[in-house]
Amino acid sequence: MKDTLARLSQTYGPSGREEEIRSQLCKELTALEKNLHLKTDALGNLIATRPGGEKRLLLAAHMDEIALLVTHIDDSGFLRFTPVGGHDPRILLGARVVFADGTVGTIGREKLKDKEELKLDKLFIDIGAASKAEAEESCPIGSMAVFAPHFSVQGHRLMGKALDNRASCTVLLEVIRNLPPVDYQIDFVFTVQEEVGLRGARTAAYQLQPDLALVVDVTRTGDTPEAPVMAVKLGKGPAIKVKDRSFISHPRVKDLLEETARLHGIPYQLEILERGGTDAGSIHLTGEGIPTGVISLPTRYIHSPAEIIDYRDLQNSVDLLCSFLQHRDLFSSL
Numbered sequence: 001m002k003d004t005l006a007r008l009s010q011t012y013g014p015s016g017r018e019e020e021i022r023s024q025l026c027k028e029l030t031a032l033e034k035n036l037h038l039k040t041d042a043l044g045n046l047i048a049t050r051p052g053g054e055k056r057l058l059l060a061a062h063m064d065e066i067a068l069l070v071t072h073i074d075d076s077g078f079l080r081f082t083p084v085g086g087h088d089p090r091i092l093l094g095a096r097v098v099f100a101d102g103t104v105g106t107i108g109r110e111k112l113k114d115k116e117e118l119k120l121d122k123l124f125i126d127i128g129a130a131s132k133a134e135a136e137e138s139c140p141i142g143s144m145a146v147f148a149p150h151f152s153v154q155g156h157r158l159m160g161k162a163l164d165n166r167a168s169c170t171v172l173l174e175v176i177r178n179l180p181p182v183d184y185q186i187d188f189v190f191t192v193q194e195e196v197g198l199r200g201a202r203t204a205a206y207q208l209q210p211d212l213a214l215v216v217d218v219t220r221t222g223d224t225p226e227a228p229v230m231a232v233k234l235g236k237g238p239a240i241k242v243k244d245r246s247f248i249s250h251p252r253v254k255d256l257l258e259e260t261a262r263l264h265g266i267p268y269q270l271e272i273l274e275r276g277g278t279d280a281g282s283i284h285l286t287g288e289g290i291p292t293g294v295i296s297l298p299t300r301y302i303h304s305p306a307e308i309i310d311y312r313d314l315q316n317s318v319d320l321l322c323s324f325l326q327h328r329d330l331f332s333s334l
């Protein structure tokens, strides 16, 4: 799983421009040789269907990552940008970014007045261009940069960019690899444009109309110095979501997830995220409403160039999902 995550983390795939990460995921899915039916929908969601019966379950993880979109190039070749997804200027300053064609840039800032707050419009991307024309050639207006790829493993801890949400994409691939046959259909969906408002998930849920949905995404932790209070720690197991800004989990789905974890001795935590949300926010509101649950991977420094997760949380998430998906009363108890 570590190698898969390393490949996915380092692949370019900003929201709305997911072609590269989608084709990498297609490769990974094909290599599993699991007779999945693969489809890409109009928005770019990648849907891998495993037929199995009348009932349908949707298992989703978003594949897009946050980015910077070039809005203006000055005469000296410095690029101004607008954020695609949530960015903190304090984290961007000094970060290295990379464009689709491989052009690398670093983030610089204007001089600030005394006690002036650092804002995104004080920042610019420097790709080392000597002129506007030179910059335009590789990074025209509208092009997108993501954090420069790197990936490292230290003990149980994995560090890289876009673990939000390639870690969850990796979990889905591992579930596909390990899950025995079940008597219902599963649509594994790698969604687009989550970071800009849960957009791909909305059309995916609409077309698939599942009886039950599960989302895998990352969540914050409260275990770093002076962190905002939050009862989620790295390495203490997958977090079963209770609530976030756009979603309150279906009580039966949440309880079933907890029951499953306890029954199989899988460590887990309960998550209440006060800021942010996941694809579940749009999926559960589709049609007449869809019973939905979320499994979250505890992650430090979300939306930074170096997010950290614990490998054991990844493995336990796969175990929890595989056990849950084999639960006898999955649909009858809803």
Ligand SMILES: [Zn+2]
Pocket: 164, 195, 303
């Ligand atoms: Zn995110």
